[in-house]
Amino acid sequence: xxxxxxxxxxxxxxxxxxxxxxxxxxxxxxxxxxxxxxxxxxxxxxxxxxxxxxxxxxxxxxxxxxxxxxxxxxxxxxxxxxxxxxxxxxxxxxxxxxxxxxxxxxxxxxxxxxxxxxxxxxxxxxxxxxxxxxxxxxxxxxxxxxxxxxxxxxxxxxxxxxxxxxxxxxxxxxxxxxxxxxxxxxxxxxxxxxxxxxxxxxxxxxxxxxxxxxxxxxxxxxx
Amino acid sequence: xxxxxxxxxxxxxxxxxxxxxxxxxxxxxxxxxxxxxxxxxxxxxxxxxxxxxxxxxxxxxxxxxxxxxxxxxxxxxxxxxxxxxxxxxxxxxxxxxxxxxxxxxxxxxxxxxxxxxxxxxxxxxxxxxxxxxxxxxxxxxxxxxxxxxxxxxxxxxxxxxxxxxxxxxxxxxxxxxxxxxxxxxxxxxxxxxxxxxxxxxxxxxxxxxxxxxxxxxxxxxxxxxxxxxxxxxxxxxxxxxxxxxx
Numbered sequence: 001x002x003x004x005x006x007x008x009x010x011x012x013x014x015x016x017x018x019x020x021x022x023x024x025x026x027x028x029x030x031x032x033x034x035x036x037x038x039x040x041x042x043x044x045x046x047x048x049x050x051x052x053x054x055x056x057x058x059x060x061x062x063x064x065x066x067x068x069x070x071x072x073x074x075x076x077x078x079x080x081x082x083x084x085x086x087x088x089x090x091x092x093x094x095x096x097x098x099x100x101x102x103x104x105x106x107x108x109x110x111x112x113x114x115x116x117x118x119x120x121x122x123x124x125x126x127x128x129x130x131x132x133x134x135x136x137x138x139x140x141x142x143x144x145x146x147x148x149x150x151x152x153x154x155x156x157x158x159x160x161x162x163x164x165x166x167x168x169x170x171x172x173x174x175x176x177x178x179x180x181x182x183x184x185x186x187x188x189x190x191x192x193x194x195x196x197x198x199x200x201x202x203x204x205x206x207x208x209x210x211x212x213x214x215x216x217x218x219x220x221x222x223x
Numbered sequence: 224x225x226x227x228x229x230x231x232x233x234x235x236x237x238x239x240x241x242x243x244x245x246x247x248x249x250x251x252x253x254x255x256x257x258x259x260x261x262x263x264x265x266x267x268x269x270x271x272x273x274x275x276x277x278x279x280x281x282x283x284x285x286x287x288x289x290x291x292x293x294x295x296x297x298x299x300x301x302x303x304x305x306x307x308x309x310x311x312x313x314x315x316x317x318x319x320x321x322x323x324x325x326x327x328x329x330x331x332x333x334x335x336x337x338x339x340x341x342x343x344x345x346x347x348x349x350x351x352x353x354x355x356x357x358x359x360x361x362x363x364x365x366x367x368x369x370x371x372x373x374x375x376x377x378x379x380x381x382x383x384x385x386x387x388x389x390x391x392x393x394x395x396x397x398x399x400x401x402x403x404x405x406x407x408x409x410x411x412x413x414x415x416x417x418x419x420x421x422x423x424x425x426x427x428x429x430x431x432x433x434x435x436x437x438x439x440x441x442x443x444x445x446x447x448x449x450x451x452x453x454x455x456x457x458x459x460x461x462x463x464x465x466x467x468x469x
Contacts (some may be wrong), residue, residue, distance in 0.1 A: 045389070048265065048269065056251060057240045082265075165232075207236055210238050211236035
């Protein structure tokens, strides 16, 4: 198979074929888009298409729509970063070590994209000007001047944002319980899902609602 | 400490919207991102970057081109309009429209752009590989080159899949588009494409008149096409996106 939605309960190619469409819809079984074998297939249309969607959604969300003055629109930036991540992998596939984590999508997101965007925001924060160079001949170059590796949104300097979010969630016990487990007790996604007896899909929904709360708090604090 | 938690929340938010294809699609739609446009662009960019970064030897290039030619012959061999000239023009169009950047030797021939050396060596290679028998046959008063699939014809597919998977849909689209076209019409499109490409390389300003001028200057036999036919073809190529990008 070119790409796999990892399955906990169903194995075997035939079953995968038979249930693939169903499983994509069945959030109880779906534990995310991953590529765990046949890594060269990422340049094929059938794998590239979902991969770009996932990477662009990830980048788009991380770029945010905050106060950074961007000379390219957010969509274009998300595309550039996503393609840069894929390109970096294709140029140096040996840097990806499947024996540590076999999922190429995770590698692209967490090892490359997150770092690229983090450094971009860091530089933007420092310079408040465009750091993108002109596109190269293949039209997918982003700045080569990423110089520092640090976590996303280190720029946010807040002492009481957590308290503010908790305050916002007083009347929302569903989100508050997730928030406390995940961000106060440091549960993993799987542990939160087990504890709250919710699916991955529901977990994602709640995280998105929390994200809305975070944005509201940030806006109120004029970050 | 707070920052770490906020970072985690933001990263979780990004992970939540990109968890799988469906959630990513939903999020991108909500944000009015034209993802189809980017997928199309991305596939082109990937293909371009691969063709730029891959430096092939002459024999590797030749074999890849033979594999592409086999795909075209396999798809079109049963069409009555498919003969030597149409075969050559389709190879030309597939190589150029998909930006393969092969090292080629196309020259201006009476029937449009042609890589003489390649065309003459592809036929024995087809037979050597056991893919096609290529021979001239007489149909009524006409003589045409016929590509007859041999027992091993399916053999090209594994190579084709390896070499061309990133541009397969574009190649297939071209083959399907021209499959039933008359040879003269395909010849005209290939010739216009080549002239257009020449204009781009010269950094001349594109105009239909300049293309028409170049088509007629190509070879005396191009006079068989009227100006109107050439203009119609140019417009059709624009509509279909089958033209060289500067």
